[in-house]
Amino acid sequence: MNPITFWHQLSDEPPDAPDLAEDFHEASKCYRATIGRLIHSGRLDRDPDLAHATLQGSRDLSHLPSMPLPPIDADAERRALPVLLREPSCRSFASRPLAEALLGRVLWLSYGRYPQDPAAPFRRRPIAAGGALYALEVYVIAELRGRRGLHHYNVGHHALEQLRPTVTDAELRDLAAEPDLVASAPVILLITGLFNRSRCKYGLRGYRFVLLEAGALIHQVQLVTQALGLRSVAVAGLYDDAVEHLCDLDGVDESFINAVLLGHPP
Numbered sequence: 001m002n003p004i005t006f007w008h009q010l011s012d013e014p015p016d017a018p019d020l021a022e023d024f025h026e027a028s029k030c031y032r033a034t035i036g037r038l039i040h041s042g043r044l045d046r047d048p049d050l051a052h053a054t055l056q057g058s059r060d061l062s063h064l065p066s067m068p069l070p071p072i073d074a075d076a077e078r079r080a081l082p083v084l085l086r087e088p089s090c091r092s093f094a095s096r097p098l099a100e101a102l103l104g105r106v107l108w109l110s111y112g113r114y115p116q117d118p119a120a121p122f123r124r125r126p127i128a129a130g131g132a133l134y135a136l137e138v139y140v141i142a143e144l145r146g147r148r149g150l151h152h153y154n155v156g157h158h159a160l161e162q163l164r165p166t167v168t169d170a171e172l173r174d175l176a177a178e179p180d181l182v183a184s185a186p187v188i189l190l191i192t193g194l195f196n197r198s199r200c201k202y203g204l205r206g207y208r209f210v211l212l213e214a215g216a217l218i219h220q221v222q223l224v225t226q227a228l229g230l231r232s233v234a235v236a237g238l239y240d241d242a243v244e245h246l247c248d249l250d251g252v253d254e255s256f257i258n259a260v261l262l263g264h265p266p
């Protein structure tokens, strides 16, 4: 079709209605030029009440009738249920890469599909997701077979699909507000949301479900890495546009949400 005629036809159509979830997601993105006005750390230094309230991290309704619960023996809980108590995040790693099989276990135990039969209609995964719609994707920057590249975790096939054979140090550092931290991680998991997978059923509320699912995935990755003797930290300080450019995402239908860095303990 003649492109001029085509665009004329489009201009006769009413524009799409504003989309609140897309607008919000865009407004919450972090760019190199805007990160300074997104994060207001100074407020916590200037306002002692605010700092105190954030340290508390929970509402205090102790003026109401209150029922103390039986005391917790933290050490006994840790001994009995070690995999359930998340250890502190770790921001330094041994430089050696993860063996392929170990990386595969991290991915499968965090977001894989079981049983591992692509033909099975069974869609269960290690984390819960609204409507079992599983709207996240996981991209992996890691050294495999001697080269650090960018891969997509294909859940159905339990395989890593190579998007870029190489990711250079400079490319990696360009992604992040904390370049030293990100460049030091043997494995970087980039979690993205394919929002319409949930929104096609739940509309705007589906956007909420995708973010909830991402939180559950971060937590699961941290518990799995801990159980496998690895260390991890969730990292939000990546530039959305840089990650989306690297992964070749449009940033609207599929967009970056958060990263998790992991590796062997230092």
Ligand SMILES: Cc1cc2nc3c(=O)[nH]c(=O)nc-3n(C[C@H](O)[C@H](O)[C@H](O)COP(=O)(O)O)c2cc1C
Binding pocket: 087, 088, 089, 090, 091, 218, 233, 234, 235, 236, 237, 238, 258
């Ligand atoms: C969504 C999210 C984003 C985070 N982003 C960063 C980050 O950009 N840089 C960082 O050093 N830690 C980051 N963290 C880690 C938190 O700072 C850390 O979980 C928190 O301080 C609690 O400490 P702990 O994980 O050691 O218990 C993030 C955690 C979450 C859940």
